[in-house]
Amino acid sequence: AGMEKGRVAIFDSTNVSRKFRCEMVEELRSVVQSRSNVILVESVCEDPEIIQHNISATERSMPDYKGTESREEVVADYTARIQCFAARYEPLGDEDKVYSWIKTVDGGQQVILNKIFGYLPGRIASFVMNLHTFPKEIYLSRHGQSEYNLAQKIGGDSSLTAHGREYAVALAAHVHENVLRKFPRARLWTSTLRRTIETGELIRHEDVEVDGQPWITMRPRQWHALDEIHAGIFDGMTYDEIAEKDPEEFAMRKKNKLGYRYPRGESYLDVLQRLDTIVHELERQRDPILIISHQGILRIIYAYLMIDEIKSREESPHVAIPLNTIKVLRPHAYGCTCENLALLKSKAGPDGQTEKALDPPSH
Amino acid sequence: AGMEKGRVAIFDSTNVSRKFRCEMVEELRSVVQSRSNVILVESVCEDPEIIQHNISATERSMPDYKGTESREEVVADYTARIQCFAARYEPLGDEDKVYSWIKTVDGGQQVILNKIFGYLPGRIASFVMNLHTFPKEIYLSRHGQSEYNLAQKIGGDSSLTAHGREYAVALAAHVHENVLRKFPRARLWTSTLRRTIETGELIRHEDVEVDGQPWITMRPRQWHALDEIHAGIFDGMTYDEIAEKDPEEFAMRKKNKLGYRYPRGESYLDVLQRLDTIVHELERQRDPILIISHQGILRIIYAYLMIDEIKSREESPHVAIPLNTIKVLRPHAYGCTCENLALLKSKAGPDGQTEKALDPPSH
CATH class of the missing domain: 3.40.50.1240 (Phosphoglycerate mutase-like)
Incomplete structure (x- = not known):
């Protein structure tokens, strides 16, 4: 039903393995016609300062942690989650050249756009590039x-x-x-x-x-x-x-x-x-x-x-x-x-x- | 004098070696304040079809070849030029992380933006990403x-x-x-x-x-x-x-x-x-x-x-x-x-x- 209301849909998940991502894109082709209409977005962050900052930001607002009392508990849990994903995650790279994707590194220090063509994908890329998690009023x-x-x-x-x-x-x-x-x-x-x-x-x-x-x-x-x-x-x-x-x-x-x-x-x-x-x-x-x-x-x-x-x-x-x-x-x-x-x-x-x-x- | 007339200057040269590029950026810092105000633009192309196309486009319009009669001569000369540069060229990469640069691969199939921050650099990146050499009326x-x-x-x-x-x-x-x-x-x-x-x-x-x-x-x-x-x-x-x-x-x-x-x-x-x-x-x-x-x-x-x-x-x-x-x-x-x-x-x-x-x- 949402399809009639807009031109962009967001599928939010961890998509850890290359195999899963490929299957997902191929599956979606029946809906979106072309592979390039599915854009994978990957945010890689190895800067410890940004990670630390994100953990505290998340700790304050993430729905999963509502009601959890101890700050230390949340930080420990979230850090463990990150480590767990980091060990299993297969990053986007040369093997994914056939797909459309946007990869941001360390909060926008580097951005890689692969097969991003057309007006709307270009605007989406520009939008993703501008995003950051630093709090501001x-x-x-x-x-x-x-x-x-x-x-x-x-x-x-x-x-x-x-x-x-x-x-x-x-x-x-x-x-x-x-x-x-x-x-x-x-x-x-x-x-x-x-x-x-x-x-x-x-x-x-x-x-x-x-x-x-x-x-x-x-x-x-x-x-x-x-x-x-x-x-x-x-x-x-x-x-x-x-x-x-x-x-x-x-x-x-x-x-x-x-x-x-x-x-x-x-x-x-x-x-x-x-x-x-x-x-x-x-x-x-x-x-x-x-x-x-x-x-x-x-x-x-x-x-x-x-x-x-x-x-x-x-x-x-x-x-x-x-x-x-x-x-x-x-x-x-x-x-x-x-x-x-x-x-x-x-x-x-x-x-x-x-x-x-x-x-x-x-x- | 041109500095008073605009906010962007273009320095067009081959900038083959990393050493030369570094020296150039450091030299320019006295004029532009920050390193990130110098944006290196690199276009890498290994797709033989695009290269062939570019050679013919160039052959028709490049000032260097004005008056040269034989098409074969021009193509041979230009191909030799490319090979000569390709052998000596040091591409932008991990060692250049401290600089701001835009790299396009195979006519925009992939684009890498490194340390591109701010409104004007963002528009420049978007502009460079949209460029192509296919002729159109x-x-x-x-x-x-x-x-x-x-x-x-x-x-x-x-x-x-x-x-x-x-x-x-x-x-x-x-x-x-x-x-x-x-x-x-x-x-x-x-x-x-x-x-x-x-x-x-x-x-x-x-x-x-x-x-x-x-x-x-x-x-x-x-x-x-x-x-x-x-x-x-x-x-x-x-x-x-x-x-x-x-x-x-x-x-x-x-x-x-x-x-x-x-x-x-x-x-x-x-x-x-x-x-x-x-x-x-x-x-x-x-x-x-x-x-x-x-x-x-x-x-x-x-x-x-x-x-x-x-x-x-x-x-x-x-x-x-x-x-x-x-x-x-x-x-x-x-x-x-x-x-x-x-x-x-x-x-x-x-x-x-x-x-x-x-x-x-x-x-």
Whole structure:
């Protein structure tokens, strides 16, 4: 049944022997047509530091060890498991030249791609190459309230309101206190739109030294790929105006929020596509990253990271990303946790906007 | 001096010995800071078929052999060269683990990436992996005249005029006769905009068999990345209107056509960025490809392929891509040739538009 829902399936097992792997690939050929549509992925690690790190990461999050009390017990058991597999494992090599495979050595120090052809296999290879198990925090924040938010308009490129600037102050204070002290190498990504740039503008950029290297804290990086979903001909209108002017389009969008493409604009599926680069970069980076972006975009990034919570693509456009709040995500070996920190206590803005204006319309 | 103009430099030499390579990398460290900023690229080929193919490709286009009359002479000389290098060449391997390198085996059958970290090195690796020396033709065509062209408006998503449809007829006839007969596997890429889709609409999609596999001829593939440069707030206006309404913007664009970004729209540099995927796909494909797109986009693709003719990025937004014409590009080992085929003889349209309307405003 899953076959109809996607183009990639993952078969997770230890596949210790060459004989078993060959049989498996040949067996699958009846389903996938060509041998090269089955990609074996092997991760070889002999760096004791990485192994040690992986054991502790696993010990903390692996479902198998839930309820096990003693840390030593878990480490001993897991180390024994590794040794057991290492003794029996037949690595991919010259004898497997006829198959398609990706082999990463010591957490990406070396990567071997064998018979990896075509667009999707290439993207899969690039994705696998970017993966690592070093823990890092990811912070998601919407921009502060913008002029368009206040006017209930979608899209545009307006500046922050006084209330929005209040959030920028709170965000900078939070980042200085809670992020930069722990992680001087934390990074800052925004979209190219004014409201996200202004929201991050009060964060300090200091010349410091990290690990003996010069470093500018939170040097902002602007990504087009983080721009809000483009509403095409409806850009700059309120939802009431759209519903009035074009009830048919309005209804179509309600019916299929994921696939609906604004006339001359984008659909959530288009956004998914353009976030491909962001997701690869997010996986690759070992430093914590603060992403200041837009509700439509953060929904997709959140859904990608919180795969245990958001079970289908169809749910992702409905995720709530509250204003004035920073989401702290901590991916680990077996999932991801999320903590919400509301940085502005009062829901009422300084200039007495209504509740509605503080919860602006979103795509 | 070149250092100020780009972020990547290529040092093309045979680098036969390990000792020389090490010395070179260590020497360069004073310029590039880190060892991992020097990437060695090695292409190993022991497949006799590919070697034979490369020799004939080289024989036809290598500058060294210009003026040499006898084909046999060239093949003999080149084969001797290869044997001479093969005997002395020390391949990259375990002893070079400390360096960053990309090794491709037998034209991409296997690829080894050693210490390739970061965004740009990753893109370079992906680019190198996609390269091949099999000859293919690339056809570039603008869409036929659109309603907006006729009205001298930029942007939009209008349909073809009668004259534009005339071009679609001529293009389909040309493709059936001159492309599909020779290359049944030729591919068709358009943008997502109506005028390019309609221009390719009369090309036949037949179920055929190629190399024993089912194949649909010229099955259209729509790419957002091939959409025209987005004029932002000026979308749908004529250039006269823009010059009148916003002379300052108009002047800024004149001054720096490459870097100028339309308010809420794109610059040519943005387009360069989003064509990254297209260029990788273009290199990877072994089948001929017909690209029906827009002047702004085709300029960049043309400039990329015709690097001997278009010497700088600054020139690329000024390349003329004539209407009603198909450009046949033939990349070869040492450059690319281009042939222009005007498919509509008469410049006067069926409904008597002016010359100006047949040469519509372009970005």
